[in-house]
Amino acid sequence: MSAVETVTADSSLPRRLGRAGRRLRPRAASFWAWWTQALASWLPLRVRKLFGLAHERLLLQPAGDSLRLVLEREAEARELGQVPWSGDDMLDPDPLQRLLAPRVADLPRWLVLPAGSGLRRSMVLPAAAEPRLRDMLGFEIERQTPFTAADVQYDARVTGRRDDGQLDVELVVVPSAALDTALGGLGPVSRTLTGADLQSSDGRTLGVNLLPGARRHQRTDPWLGWNLALASVAVIALAASLWQMLSNRSQAADAFEAEVSALATRARTVSVEKQRLLGLVEGMRFLQATRAGRPTTVEVLDEFSRRLPDSTHLEKLSIEDDRILLIGLSRDASSLVRVLEGSDLWRSPALTGALQPDPRTGSDRFTLTAELVVTPPPATAANRGDADAENRP
Known part of the structure; x- marks a missing residue:
């Protein structure tokens, strides 16, 4: 093998590993999402809210000089009201924080664009394309829409599954200029958005995220540090309890072994003493039988x-x-x-x-x-045992 072939083989291995890792990450994320949703579906709504497993988000819909607030929970929308809104004149970095209840104000915030702001195209793709659906549909933007990929923000979603292994998918495209205009109308609140969705013709949201990843607000759990610390303490306590249990079992086994050894020693001593006593009894019995068989x-x-x-x-x-x-x-x-x-x-x-x-x-x-004249004494147990051992073949 030449030096060029060696370098090519060595450099292709990390690339193959990188591609395999990129393929596994979306699958692992989708499995985790499915698993958590399946577990959460067994819990009551109040419990899901307590542990943050309920799918809730605060939808922001600009409507002229006002902002419509909608609470979406488990695919059910409930309007909270409309507030006057002038995003350009606001100096407060987060005016919604003082207008809403703390629990609602801390929910993920999503901008909802009108149905006419975007463009939707339906397609059929193989099921194998699902893990990288968005990347594949990115190449279809210029073929399916009058825009270029650099001028739009897009996302993809699966709308159905066919029996022949095909997927019904939908490409959702929004011009970047329209999205920037909507974000600018929100003023400082735009920096707190987690995503941007598009409204369908029936008034529901599509479930896509058109907000660029760099502009998405990453919400951090304030209790994450405490939770990690408590989890570490729990793991250490569990390990210590298991170690203590193992140590107790080991000490109990050692004590039981010592007790068994002492009992075995005592049993051997008792057995020896018993044999000695039996010998003395048999000897006395023999002497008495011998004496009884001899005239005085x-x-x-x-x-x-x-x-x-x-x-x-x-x-x-x-x-x-x-x-x-x-x-x-x-x-x-x-x-x-x-x-x-x-x-x-x-x-x-x-x-x-x-x-x-x-x-x-x-x-x-x-x-x-x-x-x-001496009468022979009767055979004792010991003599009978010796005689049997001698006669045994």
């Missing part, structure tokens, strides 16, 4: 005292786990096994080692062993 030492001694003959006396009796050991002297030691058999407290009595005669007493020293 008193029962064993009582059984031996009843079964052993009087010629036998014991030197030692010990019980270690389930093993019984007897050491003593007896005149009939060989028969002790037979005497001790059949007891419910022990089984398998037997002599251990050889009998040793004792010359002092004439008895035989013996050593006898037996196995204590």
